[in-house]
Amino acid sequence: MTIHQMPADDTKPAYNYAYLDEQTKRMIRRALLKAVAVPGYQVPFGSREMPLARGWGTGGIQITAAIIGPADTLKVIDQGADDTTNAVSIRRFFERTADARTCEATDEATIIQTRHRIPEAPLKSGQVMVYQVPTPEPLRRLEPREAETRKMHAWAEYGLMQVKLYEDIARYGEITKTYDYPVMVNDRYVMAPSPIPKFDNPKMHMSPALQLFGAGREKRIYALPPYTSVKSLDFEDHPFRIQSWTQPCGLCGAGDSYLDEVVIDDQGGRMFVCSDSHYCETRRVEGHRGTMLGDAAASGLVEETNP
Amino acid sequence: MYVAVKGGEAAILATHDLVAEARRGDPAVPEISVAQIREQQALACARVMNEGSLYDQDLAALALKQSQGDVIEAAFLMRAYRTTLPRFGSSEPLDTAAMAIRRRVSATYKDLPGGQVLGPTYDYTHRLFDFALMDEGGEAAPRSAPTPLDATMPRVPDILGAEGLMEAEEPPEGDPRPFDLTRDPVSFPADRDVRLQSMARGDEGFLLGLGYSVQRGFGGTHPFVGEVRVGEVAVEFVPEELGFAVDLGDVTLTECQMVNQFQGSKEVPPQFTRGYGLVFGHSERKAMSMSLVDRALKARDFGEATNYPAQQDEFVLYHADNVEAAGFVEHLKLPHYVDFQGELELIRRIRREREERLAREQGAKEPDTMPEAAE
Numbered sequence: 162m163t164i165h166q167m168p169a170d171d172t173k174p175a176y177n178y179a180y181l182d183e184q185t186k187r188m189i190r191r192a193l194l195k196a197v198a199v200p201g202y203q204v205p206f207g208s209r210e211m212p213l214a215r216g217w218g219t220g221g222i223q224i225t226a227a228i229i230g231p232a233d234t235l236k237v238i239d240q241g242a243d244d245t246t247n248a249v250s251i252r253r254f255f256e257r258t259a260d261a262r263t264c265e266a267t268d269e270a271t272i273i274q275t276r277h278r279i280p281e282a283p284l285k286s287g288q289v290m291v292y293q294v295p296t297p298e299p300l301r302r303l304e305p306r307e308a309e310t311r312k313m314h315a316w317a318e319y320g321l322m323q324v325k326l327y328e329d330i331a332r333y334g335e336i337t338k339t340y341d342y343p344v345m346v347n348d349r350y351v352m353a354p355s356p357i358p359k360f361d362n363p364k365m366h367m368s369p370a371l372q373l374f375g376a377g378r379e380k381r382i383y384a385l386p387p388y389t390s391v392k393s394l395d396f397e398d399h400p401f402r403i404q405s406w407t408q409p410c411g412l413c414g415a416g417d418s419y420l421d422e423v424v425i426d427d428q429g430g431r432m433f434v435c436s437d438s439h440y441c442e443t444r445r446v447e448g449h450r451g452t453m454l455g456d457a458a459a460s461g462l463v464e465e466t467n468p
Numbered sequence: 469m470y471v472a473v474k475g476g477e478a479a480i481l482a483t484h485d486l487v488a489e490a491r492r493g494d495p496a497v498p499e500i501s502v503a504q505i506r507e508q509q510a511l512a513c514a515r516v517m518n519e520g521s522l523y524d525q526d527l528a529a530l531a532l533k534q535s536q537g538d539v540i541e542a543a544f545l546m547r548a549y550r551t552t553l554p555r556f557g558s559s560e561p562l563d564t565a566a567m568a569i570r571r572r573v574s575a576t577y578k579d580l581p582g583g584q585v586l587g588p589t590y591d592y593t594h595r596l597f598d599f600a601l602m603d604e605g606g607e608a609a610p611r612s613a614p615t616p617l618d619a620t621m622p623r624v625p626d627i628l629g630a631e632g633l634m635e636a637e638e639p640p641e642g643d644p645r646p647f648d649l650t651r652d653p654v655s656f657p658a659d660r661d662v663r664l665q666s667m668a669r670g671d672e673g674f675l676l677g678l679g680y681s682v683q684r685g686f687g688g689t690h691p692f693v694g695e696v697r698v699g700e701v702a703v704e705f706v707p708e709e710l711g712f713a714v715d716l717g718d719v720t721l722t723e724c725q726m727v728n729q730f731q732g733s734k735e736v737p738p739q740f741t742r743g744y745g746l747v748f749g750h751s752e753r754k755a756m757s758m759s760l761v762d763r764a765l766k767a768r769d770f771g772e773a774t775n776y777p778a779q780q781d782e783f784v785l786y787h788a789d790n791v792e793a794a795g796f797v798e799h800l801k802l803p804h805y806v807d808f809q810g811e812l813e814l815i816r817r818i819r820r821e822r823e824e825r826l827a828r829e830q831g832a833k834e835p836d837t838m839p840e841a842a843e
Binding site for chain 2: 357
């Protein structure tokens with residue numbers, strides 16, 4: 162008894178609003194409620210097979226699909242930028258299946274789905290961050306078996322992680338984790354913040370926004386309710402520190418943002434620019450100019466905006 | 469990225485046109501039809517149905533056409549479609565003993581009720597190119613057997629079971645509906661229904677490799693093919709409002725039952741144990757691989773050591789899913805500029821600090837080694 166839904170040119174009527182059926186959305190919302198109730202705890206959920214590839218944001222997409230409504234405005238970023246290929250693809254998915262209103266301005270968005278970054282502009286109360294998570298288990302590299310890591314979390318047995326961090330210091334003089342840097346949530350669960358740079362970790366602490374994490378392939382959801390304590394693991398004599406650069410953004414001159422390195426020639430030439438494309442544009446519109454903005458505009462890489 | 473020029477969306481749309489062009493190939497060559505794929509590439513369709521977890525030969529053929537014959541991509545299409553289908557309920561258990569046999573071979577008995585039925589198989593072909601297939605037309609029609617097949621073909625493990633020599637397999641208490649791993653998250657240790665379900669949709673190559681590994685020595689399995697059978701089985705469904713079974717149609721299945729030794733334990737006398745494989749279509753290699761790994765995964769139930777990958781349910785179940793595996797492996801193509809920048813910053817700093825330290829150590833030694841009268 163196969164039902165062939167022979168899709169016409171306009172395939173929308175064949176799918177429910179935001180693609181997932183309502184029962185699935187309920188299941189995901191129940192998992193989200195549990196996750197919010199126990200911050201940092203990984204809740205197993207019946208992750209659905211999605212029309213986008215596993216590892217390409219299916220966890221985040223399922224969460225967004227379960228919470229989005231007609232009144233929402235969605236921003237999708239990958240590497241901090243709105244126009245990277247996968248961000249474009251996911252934004253198109255929700256424009257198509259949920260008639261979603263989309264935006265690039267961080268302060269206009271009610272839902273921000275992200276891969277690898279937290280926007281530079283501070284988040285507000287009422288906003289929801291949805292993180293795409295490849296490996297929800299912070300202990301996975303230390304213990305491959307799920308049956309074991311679940312026990313370690315249940316007993317708050319995190320000695321293995323402390324030893325790993327200590328060994329880094331013994332060998333290299335510092336903790337060598339630069340992204341997906343483990344955090345302690347609400348003084349209870351060690352949590353993977355997803356592969357955001359450790360630069361972004363402090364933004365999670367006591368954030369007024371609700372932060373939801375979806376791992377589709379691994380079938381886990383976890384969450385940080387607003388104003389939750391999130392501490393990056395460290396030692397008293399080796400305090401946590403974030404990345405810093407010796408130069409500001411070449412386009413907007415920002416000295417406080419996470420920078421991407423762009424190779425501009427084969428002579429070793431480098432240019433450092435904000436990874437958060439909207440933050441950079443906003444600053445340029447406000448009249449901030451980096452030292453390389455003229456060159457970049459001349460070669461058509463950016464549109465120079467005159468305030 | 470710093471590139472503010474909004475080219476991303478247009479570029480993505482252009483890839484769709486390009487892939488359509490690549491799929492079509494030389495327009496001077498006639499386009500292949502879905503019916504041709506369904507009829508003439510049936511083994512590929514079977515693999516797509518298995519790994520896509522959906523029995524639909526037309527859609528499997530369409531998936532192969534749309535994916536240019538990429539089996540994993542085709543399985544992905546099937547699954548993304550399957551996940552949107554409504555669930556009416558579960559069918560009645562299939563009775564493979566009542567299968568309309570196309571092929572049935574046993575390696576444990578020379579002859580048995582129903583006999584050995586070779587059927588369509590590449591087993592006894594010589595792998596020499598048949599260059600006549602380069603031209604179209606002229607297939608030989610098979611001759612019918614002089615006598616029809618026996619009406620009853622008992623399954624070999626049932627024959628052993630009647631003697632009490634085969635491990636009995638009872639459904640769990642209350643005979644609950646099987647787990648559905650496409651609806652609920654799997655937890656470990658996984659029960660057998662979950663394991664079999666996962667393997668039935670698992671990657672044929674991965675299971676083949678695991679099955680081979682237990683045969684070679686990474687696991688203690690030493691099996692006999694009790695039976696492999698291929699044929700059509702009726703699927704029956706009991707609609708609630710009717711209260712009796714309705715025949716929904718036939719599915720083609722391949723079933724493999726491996727017979728393994730077991731030493732017995734204090735409670736259980738020595739007996740044979742079963743490895744089971746059941747897959748859609750004619751897929752003997754997959755069914756056999758599955759039954760090898762099924763037996764290997766029973767190690768814990770029999771109190772055997774679980775030292776090898778094929779005996780560890782978490783290893784097998786998490787990694788057998790080729791759609792998930794392909795997604796995660798291929799996600800490495802996605803941008804990782806931000807994380808890579810973090811690594812660049814770290815490695816440059818560690819190297820700089822190392823050079824400074826070496827320079828300091830060098831400097832500390834210098835007074836001894838430098839000639840005193842430098843000037």
